[in-house]
Amino acid sequence: MGEKKKKVVLSGMRPTGPLHLGHLAGALRNWLKFQEQYKCYYSIVTWHALSSEYQNSKVIKDHTFEVAVDWLSTGLDPKKSVLFIQSDIKEHAELHLLLSMVIPLPWLQRVPTFKEMQRELPDKDLNTYGFLGYPVLQTADILIYKADAVPVGEDQAFHLEFAREVTRRFNRLFGNIFPEPQTFLTEVPKLAGTDGRKMSKSYGNAILLKDSPEVIRQKISTMMTDVRRKRRTDPGVPEDCPVFTLHKAFVATKQREELAQGCRTAGIGCLECKNVVIESLINLLTPYREKRDKFEKKPQLVWEILEEGNDKARLVAQKTMEEVRSAIGL
Ligand code: TRP
Ligand code: SF4
Secondary structure, three states, X not given: OOOOOOOXXXXXXXXXXXXXXXXXXHHHHXXXXXXXXXXXXXXXXXXXXXXXXXXXXXXXXXXXXXXXXXXXXXXXOOOOEEEEEHHHOOHHHHHHHHHHHHOOHHHHHOOHHHHHHHHHOOOXXXXXXXXXXXXXXHHHHHHOOOOOEEEEOHHHHHHHHHHHHHHHHHHHHHOOOOOOOEEEEOXXXXXXOOXXXXXXXXXXXXXXXXXXXXXXXXXXXXXXXXXXXXXXXXXXXXXXXXHHXXXXXXXXXXXXXXXXXXXXXXXOOHHHHHHHHHHHHHHHHHHHHHHXXXXXXXXXXXXXXXXXXXXXXXXXXXXXXXXXXXXXXX
16 A cells, blocks of 8 residues: 556557567657556557458458567567457447447547548548547547556547547546546657658558568668768768668667768768668667567467456456446446
8 A cells, every 4th residue: 555556558559560660669669668667558459450451351360460579579578568459358349339429420520530541541441430430449448448648659649639538528427437548749750761751561661670680781771862962972961861760760869960970071971871770770670580589489479478468458448347337327
């Protein structure tokens, strides 16, 4: 007694396949820090993946495995954090349904991601009931563990505001059941991919956490640089260089500033500059790859870890749902 209860943190990641540097710099690095401090729930949000991948649903399971292996090999630790699969906790679906009863339709119609995603992914029919409910499901994920805080990038800020509004409305209608989840806005560095566009799985330009040193070397050495540096003697602007977005996330400040200076004065060549970030990435990723080998050889172990996480999550979710049903009067 007397000991302060640890804050509950929850976040989720859609299983879209093997993770890349963007996931590491934008989410995982923060998640790793949080698990030392808070009671963390990290979910592989399979139903969110399904809301846009329903025409290719069979890949979700393999992608779930890939994400789990990436999580475990970068150090998310099932002894510290609850690592679980959203669709194995059916209570999320029940809460999603109950929340949907009280969410005014205009709240959903003004969620910007609904229209944005349809524009970005024109070959997918996202004009569905399930996809409209995406932020409702996200709210259920958060509330069911009574999360105090949710680490997300700027792109999810609106969904979090939505969740907070829903929380207030639900509490007003049925009694104070849920803490209003705080947003832990995490800085998501904008990483460029090998073609200079934003690093993204859908562009096929990503550097994966599981890439071998050879692949990393190959991908970065052929990567676009600032167009001003046509010749070795042309000075460049690091801020306009796709490769330098990687330096910003993965090379120590002092060394990075020296390289930037070298670039601006044509004191160094691009190859030399690239080699620095290549080496840092290889150093960073090698220990992950060693852990990964173990998990890839024992897929059963990975599924068992997720099952254990599921069991822990389910207990909490069931307890919350008992409270919720009784507050509503069901
Ligand atoms: N929508 C989030 C994303 O695309 C994923 C997500 C689902 C999530 N449920 C969540 C994030 C709950 C935080 C909390 O990144
Ligand atoms: Fe980019 Fe480095 Fe070449 Fe400058 S020197 S253009 S920062 S790769």
